[in-house]
Amino acid sequence: MITSNIGKIFLDAYNEEYGTSYDARTFFLEQFYPLFFDQNKYMMTAGNSPLENPKLSWDDMIKGKKPFETPEQRKIRFEKLIKKIEESEADASIARGYASLDVAATTSGQVTDLKLPNSQEEIYASWIGDALGIGVQGGFSILFSNKEILLDIFEGWKLYRTSLNETTMLKGNQINTWNGQWLSHYYDPREYDADMPLAGYSPYNTNKDGIINIDTQTWTKILIGISKKYRNAQILGYIYSIGQTNTTIGFIPFNLNQIRRPIHLYEKIFGMSNGKNAESLWGTAIGFKTACTYGAVGIKAMEPKGLRDYVYSKGDKVPKQPKTPKNEDEQINFNVYKIWILAMLNNDELWEKSQELAELLNEASSDKDNSISTKRKNLVETMLNATNKKQFIAAAAEVVSFIGKIDEFKGIVKEIHGMPTDNVPYFLTLLRFQYKTL
Numbered sequence: 001m002i003t004s005n006i007g008k009i010f011l012d013a014y015n016e017e018y019g020t021s022y023d024a025r026t027f028f029l030e031q032f033y034p035l036f037f038d039q040n041k042y043m044m045t046a047g048n049s050p051l052e053n054p055k056l057s058w059d060d061m062i063k064g065k066k067p068f069e070t071p072e073q074r075k076i077r078f079e080k081l082i083k084k085i086e087e088s089e090a091d092a093s094i095a096r097g098y099a100s101l102d103v104a105a106t107t108s109g110q111v112t113d114l115k116l117p118n119s120q121e122e123i124y125a126s127w128i129g130d131a132l133g134i135g136v137q138g139g140f141s142i143l144f145s146n147k148e149i150l151l152d153i154f155e156g157w158k159l160y161r162t163s164l165n166e167t168t169m170l171k172g173n174q175i176n177t178w179n180g181q182w183l184s185h186y187y188d189p190r191e192y193d194a195d196m197p198l199a200g201y202s203p204y205n206t207n208k209d210g211i212i213n214i215d216t217q218t219w220t221k222i223l224i225g226i227s228k229k230y231r232n233a234q235i236l237g238y239i240y241s242i243g244q245t246n247t248t249i250g251f252i253p254f255n256l257n258q259i260r261r262p263i264h265l266y267e268k269i270f271g272m273s274n275g276k277n278a279e280s281l282w283g284t285a286i287g288f289k290t291a292c293t294y295g296a297v298g299i300k301a302m303e304p305k306g307l308r309d310y311v312y313s314k315g316d317k318v319p320k321q322p323k324t325p326k327n328e329d330e331q332i333n334f335n336v337y338k339i340w341i342l343a344m345l346n347n348d349e350l351w352e353k354s355q356e357l358a359e360l361l362n363e364a365s366s367d368k369d370n371s372i373s374t375k376r377k378n379l380v381e382t383m384l385n386a387t388n389k390k391q392f393i394a395a396a397a398e399v400v401s402f403i404g405k406i407d408e409f410k411g412i413v414k415e416i417h418g419m420p421t422d423n424v425p426y427f428l429t430l431l432r433f434q435y436k437t438l
Contacts, residue, residue, distance in 0.1 A: 003097035007125030041172035096130035156182030187225030258298030
């Protein structure tokens with residue numbers, strides 16, 4: 001029933017924004033149905049409702065092999081839907097996101113003796129709410145109850161309709177996927193132009209049959225955009241999937257401060273234009289579903305793929321050692337690793353501390369004539385390869401006699417000694433990356 005609640009929250013926001021007084025039924029009849037369904041291509045799937053004709057192939061109609069239904073045929077379907085809504089109990093065939101009344105069906109819900117809301121208003125609102133879902137990679141959608149976000153999604157609806165009507169081979173029924181792509185575009189001030197809202201917007205791919213589809217956006221790109229647009233500390237999202245079987249993850253908090261933090265740090269240290277190039281790397285270590293198992297989505301879920309091999313040792317082996325980047329892509333990935341670690345440490349001063357210690361160790365690895373000393377280099381590498389406090393302090397004691405700025409060195413080593421144990425592997429990894437940078 002969450003779709004109904006979201007639909008009603010949107011209507012409240014819409015009425016406030018535009019000075020109207022729509023209820024769900026009137027909005028559905030006057031605004032929603034004409035935009036979404038009363039045209040050749042649907043904007044969203046109608047499920048197994050009377051609006052859907054299972055005998056028709058959308059691909060065949062798009063490719064011109066079969067004609068689209070006529071306005072008269074659509075009207076008959078529409079009237080059947082309205083009649084069923086007015087005469088039947090709410091179920092998956094007329095209310096979006098609801099369960100089937102058949103308890104043996106794959107889309108059934110849990111059996112309950114609680115009396116659930118079943119008014120026509122709830123049913124009409126469910127269609128509006130489901131159309132506000134934000135599709136993300138992994139096959140899931142997110143529903144937010146934030147009024148501003150819902151209105152932002154609505155801004156893209158008419159543009160999707162325009163794109164469907166003007167692009168013959170563009171597939172319909174992808175409103176949730178469109179919503180995700182639209183928000184990531186709409187929230188990016190480097191791309192979005194209010195005078196030309198679709199300029200630079202190209203979320204499409206073409207399959208072998210010539211059908212144009214909308215690519216699904218990553219959850220990170222969408223949430224990065226939301227975190228930049230709105231300064232909320234946290235927002236709640238409902239994660240679900242509607243298909244042949246319904247899947248529900250449930251309500252998950254998204255910590256926008258934590259999601260925003262590595263992006264802010266990257267742009268602050270490496271520049272805003274470079275920050276855009278790095279956005280595709282955030283949150284690639286795990287899938288969206290796994291991120292939700294953390295209980296809240298924040299900085300941990302933003303981990304870039306491949307980094308943990310540099311942080312933790314495997315058996316008797318030391319952690320993977322950084323290599324000097326060979327090209328721009330490797331350099332961006334290198335920098336993303338460093339910034340995520342800094343964000344996890346939650347102490348911006350440790351960036352300079354790690355750089356300073358890396359410089360001291362770099363100097364210590366050379367003799368006075370700047371030639372590399374094998375003995376010194378081996379001692380420094382032992383210190384760099386440490387994975388815990390005990391190893392690090394023992395190695396530092398061997399290196400200290402070769403350090404020029406002893407007080408600075410001791411001060412940083414002492415600070416590491418006082419760190420929470422869980423933070424030490426992260427700092428030592430950051431140190432190894434800073435050392436390789438030199």
